[in-house]
Amino acid sequence: MDRSVDVGEPSRPTEFSTTAAAEPTGLSASSPVSTTGPTLCIDGYNIAMTKGTGIATYGRNLLSTVRGMGYDTQVIYGPPRKRSKRPLLNETALVDAERPRKNRRIARYLQTLTSRNGVKAWPVTPSGEVFWPTRAGGRPQASSFWAAHDLFFRANRSFSAYRKETPVDFDVEGGRRPDIMHWTATLPLHARGVPNVYTIHDLIPLRLPHTTLDDKPAYFALCRAIARRADHIAVVSETTRQDVIRMLGVSEDRVTNTYQAVHLPxxxxxxxxxxxxxxxxxxxxxxxxxxxxxxxxxxxxxxxxxxxxxxxxxxxxxxxxxxxxxxxxxxxxxxxxxxxxxxxxxxxxxxxxxxxxxxxxxxxxxxxxxxxxxxxxxxxxxxxxxxxxxxxxxxxxxxxxxxxxxxxxxxxxxxxxxxxxxxxxxxxxxxxxxxxxxxxxxxxxxxxKFSVEAYRARLADLYAKVGA
Incomplete structure (x- = not known):
């Protein structure tokens, strides 16, 4: 039965937003996780925001789904505080409401300049002592975390200034290196020594440039850099898949549509x-x-x-x-x-x-x-x-x-x-x-049709393509 209403002329191309109005869909981490299967790490760029975003929802749902597939899960954060000798303070830095002190101009310049050489992430193991903010979605469903000082801030600045991506090295002393790194957004980062999967949710800044404030040349350069570097690209619809193939020149075999699933408590x-x-x-x-x-x-x-x-x-x-x-x-x-x-x-x-x-x-x-x-x-x-x-x-x-x-x-x-x-x-x-x-x-x-079971099958196909 056709439920369409008289639409008149075809619509013009438009844009995709990932910002939600309320907390992300997803559950807090309270149940035990498998540590015998492969380990998947995602970025906490959006998950760390105090109010939910669509990409934060995507990341939380991704963690929940792959846990059900037997994966061990991790999240990497970019706290403004440097590494402490005290593990508890390293954990509090992931969810601290304290306003970070601004780096001095010279320090900020050196940080941006050297970012292309790489940053080291240190392991953070949950202590059970720190209460995570429930209004932002609670603690992600991950057994452990990584942290790298100002990771996302410095990587974005470095790419804006030099068009250079920031490599991430994992300090495995006290932590388990992920078997796969899944970046849930277009970020100028890549993990050394592990397969890198990037999710491109849409190309709206290029398709509907009048609807966003992005620096379009920088955004296009970042998308092209990701297209070159990615071991594989994930998308959430056939529409975006075709946009990525056509507009970024990516071969069809390097882009997989996983769609999404809803995780409602x-x-x-x-x-x-x-x-x-x-x-x-x-x-x-x-x-x-x-x-x-x-x-x-x-x-x-x-x-x-x-x-x-x-x-x-x-x-x-x-x-x-x-x-x-x-x-x-x-x-x-x-x-x-x-x-x-x-x-x-x-x-x-x-x-x-x-x-x-x-x-x-x-x-x-x-x-x-x-x-x-x-x-x-x-x-x-x-x-x-x-x-x-x-x-x-x-x-x-x-x-x-x-x-x-x-x-x-x-x-x-x-x-x-x-x-x-x-x-x-x-x-x-x-x-x-x-x-x-x-x-x-x-x-x-x-x-x-967008069940968790269907989503798991699509993710399994995705990760099999990068050997995980």
Whole structure:
């Protein structure tokens, strides 16, 4: 059954964002891990951020999945504090809220200049004494960690200045060198002596340059450097796979599409609907399946400006809830919404905005929504669509980027530039209860195609290609 709404002319190419509005999906590390299988290490560049990002979610889900495959897991961090003789202080440095002291100019110059020669990472073994911040996702599912002073900061500075990547050496005294290094983002780093896999989530700065603030020549140079150096490249959709092959000149046999999977804690998904409904009414004064929801960082590719325009033009009385913090170039996206809220007229009562919510609360909001609105301009994957379908919520999405791969025929799909089409989709979701229930059922079936088991099989194929 075709659920697409009249889309008019084909949409223009757009962009993918990996910034989430709330805590990353994933579990904290509390269960024992295997130490007999191969060891996989990922970077903690996004995982270390105090608020979740889509790439942090990706990294946490990756750790959880490969643990289930028998891998031992590690994370490498780049704390601003140098190595201490006291192991406990090395661990606290990974999650310390203390503001780092700025390096003096000469020291910073020397650090940037010498970064190309390599940095040494030291092992950090969890003591069980340090409490990790749960609002940022808790301790990653890893048995041990590595740390290298200012690793990501100095590597990025070095590449920006000299177009040179930073090698990483593992000080194996007291630690176990990983059998494979999986960089979860485009970083100017590579591990010496082990296979290096890089995930490229999208090429949005090149496809939709007007939607990001990246230095485009530097970004292109970094992507090309990764394409040359990588033992293998992982992507999360066929859309991105074809972009990488075509735009970076990578041979097809060096790029593997693994897609993604959703890891939703059973403690949240198994809660009775009635309990969640009571929570939503008590906290937000929202009824069960009686509001539209948009969540994600506010930036151009998320298309919030058109969502609000379409919602106001639709005449729908179902409230619109927007959850998302400011990212970049957000002013045009929020201008209409902010004006409506400032006027405090009748339309203002229909829109609710929250900058940040804990992950557990966001899951409740997704479960209780009449529909998730995610007509993004372009996505490398589109995790909010998959999360919503898995939680039994109808979805209105777009024809941009990889979103048709994720949504299949289980969502209303519109041209992301066609505001009237969005308005028609909103009215259909508000007025047609049978349509909503059908989309919910189809969504659960579609979400099952991105199961953990399928993800494990794709990852096993990926790592087999680099001999791990």
């Amino acid at each position: 059973s403690s949240l998904t198994s809660r009775p609907d009635a309990e969640v409904a009571t929570e939503l009414e008590g906290i937000f004064d929202l009824g069960w399946k009686d509001y539209f929801l948009h969540f994600g960082a506010i930036e151009p590719k998320k298309n919030l400006g058109r969502i609000v325009e379409a919602y106001l033009a639709s005449g729908c009385t179902t409230p619109l809830v927007v959850v998302g913090g400011r990212a970049w170039l957000d002013e045009p996206e929020t201008a209409l919404m902010n004006q409506v809220l400032a006027d405090k007229g009748p339309s203002a009562e229909r829109i609710r905005r929250y900058e940040y919510l804990p992950f557990s609360m966001l899951v409740s909001l997704i479960r209780g929504a009449r529909a998730t609105l995610f007509p993004s301009l372009y996505e490398g994957f589109g995790l909010p669509v998959l999360e919503s379908m898995a939680l039994g919520t109808a979805v209105l999405t777009s024809t941009g980027g990889s979103l048709p791969e994720v949504a299949g025929d289980a969502a209303i799909s519109v041209d992301p530039y066609d505001v009237p089409a969005m308005s028609r989709g909103l009215r259909a979701l508000e007025q047609d209860e049978a349509l909503r229930l059908d989309l919910e059922a189809r969504g659960r079936i579609q979400a099952a």
